[in-house]
Amino acid sequence: MTPEVRPLVAGNWKMNGTRASLDQIKAMAEGVSKPLSEKVDSLICPPATLLYVATALCTDSPLEIGAQDCHQNASGAHTGDLSAEMIADCFGTYVIVGHSERRTDHAETDHLVRAKAEAAFAADLTAIVCIGETADERKSGQTLDILKRQLAGSVPDGATAENTVIAYEPVWAIGTGLTPTTADVAEAHAFMRDELVKRFGDEGKRMRILYGGSVKPGNAKELMAVANVDGALIGGASLKASDFLAIYGVYEELTA
Ligand SMILES: O=C[C@H](O)COP(=O)(O)O
Numbered sequence: 001m002t003p004e005v006r007p008l009v010a011g012n013w014k015m016n017g018t019r020a021s022l023d024q025i026k027a028m029a030e031g032v033s034k035p036l037s038e039k040v041d042s043l044i045c046p047p048a049t050l051l052y053v054a055t056a057l058c059t060d061s062p063l064e065i066g067a068q069d070c071h072q073n074a075s076g077a078h079t080g081d082l083s084a085e086m087i088a089d090c091f092g093t094y095v096i097v098g099h100s101e102r103r104t105d106h107a108e109t110d111h112l113v114r115a116k117a118e119a120a121f122a123a124d125l126t127a128i129v130c131i132g133e134t135a136d137e138r139k140s141g142q143t144l145d146i147l148k149r150q151l152a153g154s155v156p157d158g159a160t161a162e163n164t165v166i167a168y169e170p171v172w173a174i175g176t177g178l179t180p181t182t183a184d185v186a187e188a189h190a191f192m193r194d195e196l197v198k199r200f201g202d203e204g205k206r207m208r209i210l211y212g213g214s215v216k217p218g219n220a221k222e223l224m225a226v227a228n229v230d231g232a233l234i235g236g237a238s239l240k241a242s243d244f245l246a247i248y249g250v251y252e253e254l255t256a
Helices: 019-031 048-057 084-089 100-105 110-122 135-139 143-154 182-200 202-206 220-224 241-254
Strands: 008-012 041-045 064-067 094-097 126-131 164-168 208-212 231-234
Touching (some): 008 164, 008 241, 019 041, 019 048, 019 241, 041 094, 048 064, 094 110, 110 126, 135 143, 143 182, 164 182, 182 202, 220 241, 231 241
Parallel strands (some): 008 041, 008 231, 041 064, 064 094, 094 126, 126 164, 164 208, 208 231
C-alpha cells in the first residue's frame, strides 16, 4: 500500500461472460458496501457486450464498470472497434489499455497504448495502463529495463493520479498460478514509483500502481500489503463474486 493512496480492486473478465454472468456483477455490486467502499475503490471490466447493462446494475453501488480496450480515435471507419467515447456513453468510467494479451494478440506497441490512454483521457475515462515483463525478459535480468521502457512509452505526458492507473502484470504470472515473491513485487513497484515521481512529481506519488497476475483470495492479503501496491488487477478470480469479494475484503484488515 502507499500512504494516502486509495486502493483499487479491479476485475478483468477478458473474453468471458454472457448475460447469465450478470448475476455475479449484481452480487459484486451489493457486496462492495460501506464502510469499506469509503476507503477502497472497486471495478469490473466485463466484455463490451455486457458493458451497458452492467452499469445499469451498479447505479446504486460504488462498484464501477469499465472496458478492456478502446480505439485511439474518437470515431470513424474502424470496424469492430470501440471508442473511449462509446464507453463513457455507456457510463463506463475506466478502460484497460495495453494489456499483454492485446500487445501479443494484436501487436500493440507502447506508442499505440499511449494513444489509447490519451483517447481515454479525452473521454474523461481513467486509463489502466498495463506493463510487465515476459518470462524470458525476467530470466535475462531485464525486468526493470522493460518496466522503464514501457512506462516511458505507454504513459502519456498528461497522466495524473486521477486519469491514470498503472497495472504491473508480469506476463508469466498471468493465468498460470505463479506469482513473483513479495520481495520481487516490492522491488518492481518501488522502481515504478520512483520512475513516476521523477516524471510526474507529486502526481506520481499518488498514482495507483496495481499488481496483476494470479491474484487469488489465498494470496491477496500478502500481495496487497506490499509497499507501493495500491490494489489488484484480477483476471480469473474476478469471474466469481465470492472470489472477487474475498479479495476486496482483504482491505478490511489492511485499512483497519
Ligand atoms: O488482467 C488481469 C490479468 O491478466 C491477470 O489475470 P489472472 O488473474 O487470471 O492471472
